[in-house]
Amino acid sequence: MNYTDREFWNTQAEYAKKMRPLLPPEAFLPNYNSVWLLLINGAILILGWAIAHDLDRWNWQWLWLYLPFSLVMGNSIIVLLFSTHDLLHSKAIKHPFVRQAISLIGLTMLWTPPTFWKAVHNREHHSKTNSSQDPDRNYLYEHPNNWGKWIQNLFVPSAEVNLLWLAVGMGHAWGIHMFRNLSSVLLFNNGLTNYPPAAFRVSSKERKAIALEFLVILGIHLGIVSYLGFHPVKLVLSYFLPLWIGYAGIMFYVYTNHMLCRMTEVNDPLMNSISIRVPKLFDLLHLNFSYHTEHHIFPGVNSNYYPQVQALLQAHYGDRFNLLDASEAWRLMLKTPRHYKTETTFTDLKGKTVVACPLSGSHDIEPTSCTTTIC
Known part of the structure; x- marks a missing residue:
């Protein structure tokens, strides 16, 4: 059977309808652990900055002892995104103001207003995955050769990428992705800008909320930098290095999510998404984010149940389910344009x-x- 024929494609809703009765009811209950993880990892960052505040009193020979804090803080930035990601897909917090405030805390280090995240990720990406309208897909060859396309070509894993630029891009690609989509919405909001892979529009109410949330985020970052006294060593060790580590960890997953898949105008997660195998420790730390096809079928399910969803996919759709070792996914990305x-x-x-x-x-x-x- 040739599953490239569209007659054999299914939509996300069709997969969900078939498999939902096969999962336990508690899989669809709100997961409050994501809220606690968000707050705990926010506290870890605050503790790291509090320690860094006194780094100017340390003998320079002992500054390397702060590097484990940098690593832990970088992981906290990863967890903040993934826990907020789960929170905004679920109903764990029903009060809109509390939900928005906690989401803002979770996404501040990602320079991502929560209203914008709900638009670009929940609404645009999930409903149009890897289609011509998906802002998260690869650029098209016929897309104009502008700065957005040039930078992505420079940074993303491919057969042509320079490994030095790939390393630089791991720590900066998230920021580029946010900048091109945020600026498109805040400055133009006409769906016509051609430097993102696919431009989209938001409502005037959403646009105002995004602008306000971005100003709050900017104020928090300026407050952190000011608290650290604009001291270069403090900034490198407790601000920039955790950001680079966190962004690199996030992009390690993001690059594997869809970039190797074909484009699909029918939103079939088994066609346009990939799940990867990573060491169990990383699944534990990162809320099973490696189970990405499973997430696209059940965006609001408790992520603890993704292994059960994967088992169902292997049982019912094993001949078309994209499941790769992380190393194999990266090898393929580095062999293809x-x-x-x-x-x-x-x-x-x-x-x-x-x-x-x-x-x-x-x-x-x-x-x-x-x-x-x-x-």
């Missing part, structure tokens, strides 16, 4: 090399047997 030539092929920035998407939704094609032709 990152711009869509067609729905099922990648090409480089100049359009000289064309490669079939290694994960096209058909397991008649082995992921390692990409075919390459020179145009």
Whole structure:
């Protein structure tokens, strides 16, 4: 059976309808652990800055002892995003003001207003995953060669990427992604800007809320920098290094979510999403974010139950479910270009090399047997 034929595609709703009765009812109850994780990791960051406040009193020979704090703070930034991500997909907090305030705390270090996140992620990405309207997809080859496309080409894992720029991009790609989409909405909001992969619009009420939340976020960051006395060592160790570590950890997952998949105008998560295998410790630390196809089928489910969703997918759709080791996903990304030539092929920035998407939704094609032709 050829699952690349559209007659065999399903929508997210169809998968959810079939599998929901097979999951326990408690899987769909609000997960309050994400709220506590958010607050605990926010407290870890505050503790790290409190310690860093006195770094100017440390003998320079002992400053390396702060590096474990930098690492823990970087992981806290990852957890803040993933816990807020789960919170905004669920009904764990029903009061709108409290929900918005806690979400703002969780997304501040990501420079992401929660109203904007709900628009770009919950509404646009989840309903239009890897389609021509998805702001999170790869750029198209025919997309204008502007600064947004150029920077993404420079940073993202691909067959052409310079490993030095890939390393730089791991710590900065999140910021670029936020800047291009936020500026498109706040400055223009006409759905016509061509430097994001796909522009979108928000309502005037949402736009005002996004602007206000961004000013609050900016004020918090300025407050942190001011508290650290604009001291370069304090800033590097307790502000910039945790941000770079956190953003790199987030992008490690984000790059594998959809970038290897074909484009789909039908929102079929088994066609347009990938789940990866990572060490169990990382699943424990990062709220099972590696179970990404499962998340796209059940966005609001308690993430503790994603392994059960995965077992159901393997039982019912094992021949079309994209499940890879993280190392294999990265190997494939580093062997293929990152711009869509067609729905099922990648090409480089100049359009000289064309490669079939290694994960096209058909397991008649082995992921390692990409075919390459020179145009």
